[in-house]
Amino acid sequence: MKLNTNSNAYIIIYSAILVVIVAFLLAFVYQALKPMQDANVALDVKKQILYSLNIRDLDGAEAEAKYAEVVKEEKDIDGQKVYECQIDGQDIIVANLKGMGLWGGISGYVAIDKDGKVFGAYFNHESETAGLGAEIKDSQEWQEKFIGKKIWDENGNVVLSVVKKVEDPATQVDCVTGATLTSNGVDAMLKEGLKNVEPKAEEE
DSSP: OOOOTTSHHHHHHHHHHHHHHHHHHHHHHHHHHHHHHHHHHHHHHHHHHHHHTTOOOOOHHHHHHHHHHHEEEEEEETTEEEEEEEETTEEEEEEEEEEEOSSSEEEEEEEEOTTSBEEEEEEEESSOOTTTTTHHHHOHHHHHTTTTOBOBOTTSOBOOEEESSOSOTTTEEEOOTTOHHHHHHHHHHHHHHHTTHHHHHHHO
């Protein structure tokens, strides 16, 4: 019996088989590439931590080696990642922060010296506006404004802030121009993410 390639049954069966084959191939490719993707994500995290330690412009192999050299221990404190590092004999704590910007999630790493001041900082985002909110990631100059800022007051309250008008240069950083809501998100992320880092890290 001759196969009727114009029938609805043939078209449906042919389409179903094609969908199954394509789905299988996509799943195979995904599984094959997943280890490489996971490795790239892990390397990106390591680079961001190094950025917060003011170590930049390293390629993949250099970043892996430098990370292994300076990061001594990784801890999970109440669901928050904290990294104990050493730079030129100085003990530094790097805290991983997460928050919300204008259009989506934001994140960051803040390196803290033994005096409770910012050693360095790096921020990232999922979907902030290029040239505005995205400057929290793209502007190294803005990130470097955090260096040397005091994080806590004598009572352990977070005083490090992102504000429209700097009145206390020891604790405040001016917001990104034209990105008030994203800057507010960074400020809230700092307040929430740093409130328990120092006491918890010292107890360990």
